[in-house]
Amino acid sequence: xxxxxxxxxxxxxxxxxxxxxxxxxxxxxxxxxxxxxxxxxxxxxxxxxxxxxxxxxxxxxxxxxxxxxxxxxxxxxxxxxxxxxxxxxxxxxxxxxxxxxxxxxxxxxxxxxxxxxxxxxxxxxxxxxxxxxxxxxxxxxxxxxxxxxxxxxxxxxxxxxxxxxxxxxxxxxxxxxxxxxxxxxxxxxxxxxxxxxxxxxxxxxxxxxxxxxxxxxxxxxxxxxxxxxxxxxxxxxxxxxxxxxxxxxxxxxxxxxxxxxxxxxxxxxxxxxxxxxxxxxxxxxxxxxxxxxxxxxxxxxxxxxxxxxxxxxxxxx
Numbered sequence: 001x002x003x004x005x006x007x008x009x010x011x012x013x014x015x016x017x018x019x020x021x022x023x024x025x026x027x028x029x030x031x032x033x034x035x036x037x038x039x040x041x042x043x044x045x046x047x048x049x050x051x052x053x054x055x056x057x058x059x060x061x062x063x064x065x066x067x068x069x070x071x072x073x074x075x076x077x078x079x080x081x082x083x084x085x086x087x088x089x090x091x092x093x094x095x096x097x098x099x100x101x102x103x104x105x106x107x108x109x110x111x112x113x114x115x116x117x118x119x120x121x122x123x124x125x126x127x128x129x130x131x132x133x134x135x136x137x138x139x140x141x142x143x144x145x146x147x148x149x150x151x152x153x154x155x156x157x158x159x160x161x162x163x164x165x166x167x168x169x170x171x172x173x174x175x176x177x178x179x180x181x182x183x184x185x186x187x188x189x190x191x192x193x194x195x196x197x198x199x200x201x202x203x204x205x206x207x208x209x210x211x212x213x214x215x216x217x218x219x220x221x222x223x224x225x226x227x228x229x230x231x232x233x234x235x236x237x238x239x240x241x242x243x244x245x246x247x248x249x250x251x252x253x254x255x256x257x258x259x260x261x262x263x264x265x266x267x268x269x270x271x272x273x274x275x276x277x278x279x280x281x282x283x284x285x286x287x288x289x290x291x292x293x294x295x296x297x298x299x300x301x302x303x304x305x306x307x308x309x310x311x312x313x314x315x316x317x
Contacts (some may be wrong), residue, residue, distance in 0.1 A: 002032030004291030035088030043126035079110035089120035089188040113178035154182035190214035204244035218260035246289040263277035273313035
């Protein structure tokens with residue numbers, strides 16, 4: 001099992017020197033991958049509901065300064081050697097399909113095949129409108145088409161595609177990604193549409209455990225959704241084992257409530273022994289990767305938290 005961490009795309013630690021220190025330090029501690037979030041702009045007035053808070057409000061710490069996701073990811077790729085790099089998640093409709101496929105393929109080539117693309121359809125209508133993305137109301141169909149277009153461009157020597165939102169023919173798309181048959185697509189989201197997208201098109205399911213509408217806060221709740229996904233994958237005509245399981249856990253530790261919403265144990269709450277147990281249970285279910293957020297106002301503070309976690313948890317997996 002690989003353990004990942006959240007790399008900052010906003011705030012002081014997203015500056016070049018701090019970002020480099022953090023990612024190189026995490027690599028040295030044995031973390032397997034870094035994740036990078038995606039916002040092109042932050043509108044000043046947001047009515048859209050944020051899925052991962054009880055209130056539905058999006059908390060944007062700081063002054064709205066954020067690095068562009070893919071450029072920051074390429075920057076980190078150049079300053080690390082083993083660390084895998086994960087978009088967490090890339091809002092697929094934010095960028096034209098062919099351009100995005102080219103950027104992602106380039107990052108995969110230049111990093112030596114260390115990229116995984118966590119994908120999402122997006123939740124903030126105001127950001128879609130600000131950057132001129134396709135209609136927010138059609139974001140699900142846009143995301144599906146773009147995913148299919150990515151695969152066509154990454155795998156076919158004479159790529160061609162004709163959809164409602166993307167079309168191309170008579171082009172050369174090279175170089176192809178290092179990873180074959182293409183860069184893994186980890187489908188984010190916990191909703192029914194996200195599960196259906198994973199079952200039909202995804203290489204992995206990549207939910208966040210703290211969605212208040214679709215919580216995955218206990219092993220039983222997570223297992224039930226995995227069983228549902230596997231059934232949907234089989235119904236889509238695919239081998240359920242062909243879809244990997246990865247999980248994002250923003251919070252963990254003794255400050256977390258010990259009980260989940262269904263009355264069971266809350267995943268990743270408590271002392272390191274309990275977290276190790278959770279990870280081993282998930283590993284037995286086939287979960288390949290789990291990533292965590294680590295608190296701290298400075299790089300030194302975050303790395304200290306990560307060092308403790310590496311010694312108390314990662315070393316025991």
